[in-house]
Amino acid sequence: QEEAQAIDQELFTEYKFSVDQLMELAGLSCATAIAKAYPPSSFTTSQPAVLVVCGPGNNGGDGLVCARHLKMFGYEPTVYYPKRPNKPLFEGLTTQCQKMGIPFLPEFPAEAALIDELYGLVVDAIFGFSFKGAVREPFGTILGTLERITVPIASIDVPSGWDVEKGKADGLQPDMLISLTAPKKAATHFAGRYHFLGGRFVPAALQEKYALNLPAYPETDCVLQLT
Amino acid sequence: PIPVSSGQAFPLPSLPRKQPTVLVVCGPAQNGAIGLVCARHLRIFDYEPTIFYPKRSPDPLYRDFTTQCEKMDIPFLSYLPTEVQLINDAYNAVVDAVLGAEAEAGEGRGPCAAILATLKHIRIPIVSLDVPSGWDVEAGSSGGISPDVLVSLAAPKQCARRFLGRQHFVAGRFLPYDVQKKFELNPPEYPGTECVVALRAPR
Numbered sequence: 001q002e003e004a005q006a007i008d009q010e011l012f013t014e015y016k017f018s019v020d021q022l023m024e025l026a027g028l029s030c031a032t033a034i035a036k037a038y039p040p041s042s043f044t045t046s047q048p049a050v051l052v053v054c055g056p057g058n059n060g061g062d063g064l065v066c067a068r069h070l071k072m073f074g075y076e077p078t079v080y081y082p083k084r085p086n087k088p089l090f091e092g093l094t095t096q097c098q099k100m101g102i103p104f105l106p107e108f109p110a111e112a113a114l115i116d117e118l119y120g121l122v123v124d125a126i127f128g129f130s131f132k133g134a135v136r137e138p139f140g141t142i143l144g145t146l147e148r149i150t151v152p153i154a155s156i157d158v159p160s161g162w163d164v165e166k167g168k169a170d171g172l173q174p175d176m177l178i179s180l181t182a183p184k185k186a187a188t189h190f191a192g193r194y195h196f197l198g199g200r201f202v203p204a205a206l207q208e209k210y211a212l213n214l215p216a217y218p219e220t221d222c223v224l225q226l227t
Numbered sequence: 228p229i230p231v232s233s234g235q236a237f238p239l240p241s242l243p244r245k246q247p248t249v250l251v252v253c254g255p256a257q258n259g260a261i262g263l264v265c266a267r268h269l270r271i272f273d274y275e276p277t278i279f280y281p282k283r284s285p286d287p288l289y290r291d292f293t294t295q296c297e298k299m300d301i302p303f304l305s306y307l308p309t310e311v312q313l314i315n316d317a318y319n320a321v322v323d324a325v326l327g328a329e330a331e332a333g334e335g336r337g338p339c340a341a342i343l344a345t346l347k348h349i350r351i352p353i354v355s356l357d358v359p360s361g362w363d364v365e366a367g368s369s370g371g372i373s374p375d376v377l378v379s380l381a382a383p384k385q386c387a388r389r390f391l392g393r394q395h396f397v398a399g400r401f402l403p404y405d406v407q408k409k410f411e412l413n414p415p416e417y418p419g420t421e422c423v424v425a426l427r428a429p430r
Contacts (some may be wrong), residue, residue: 036420081286203299204300
């Protein structure tokens, strides 16, 4: 977890990347990976409806970017974003989604069965690699519901609620994991069908410094399928 | 989108030189800044970009783009050789990010004039970003540079009708639908998750 934070720090302080830049590239990777694994034609719901659950931090921001690109790719995303930071970055991303006609739910569906009926996929953009400690409401209840749905879950970077290094045997079991920059230790516990790598912005020098040993991305793709 | 389309137009294995070198010429304003972003992505895609950025913008965002490129070990030339053969020999292609749609008609004659004069005579392909630099954004140009590839940003500009090169890409997938409708853009369908789409070449 510290390594991931150190890499991020270097990208911002040494390389002068802005959070906006990297978040846009990360969110685009997530949408691209989802489109490869779950093309719109594969949905059994009448529209390719996707529920994107966004948490209170950067993982939630990645989710907002992802939702916007999913819309561009022909999906019908809906966002649930209960805790919104008062920062221009997140306000901007929210506006961009709203202006694209992406609905924001006022309430989280109370029953897992309702989610299964309405959506063909759920994107878990609740907690990322900085997550530590206890899960605060409303996310505890949300995760509880998500643990009972049968439609696939695509988690951004780390399955929410998992310990970033050790995983969580009785926690969320996503079908897809999109690891950003490099897989986190918890990814060794990932048991779903699709593991993608995204966030193709790490300069070669940083990859070497942190011995990331990333496999090569194909051509100009922004994602790489690991499994 | 621009580096992706540059990558599509010249896939790595097809480049004639042993090293996948590309010269990215950046002007002083937004078009140049897009060139910097393009150069960075080309580097991630394993090309070897070199940048010529003689007049640097004071805009903090664009200065950060410059830092990102420098930290990725992308060399910045201190001058552009006037001997075109040197450019032809050293690089596989040139990305023209000198002037964009917002450029005034006269800018092609000012400080950028020398650069454009050199670019007019090179033999290697040119990829122009949004508007071939030096062209009038509506009328096009006679006697200006002749790019091989044009990447229109958001939507093609009027001068794109005069484009005679091999490939014309549009990078406009980020435009919200209401903007597209308001300006009656009628963009083509983008394949899959691609952020650029090739328009039919004029010939």
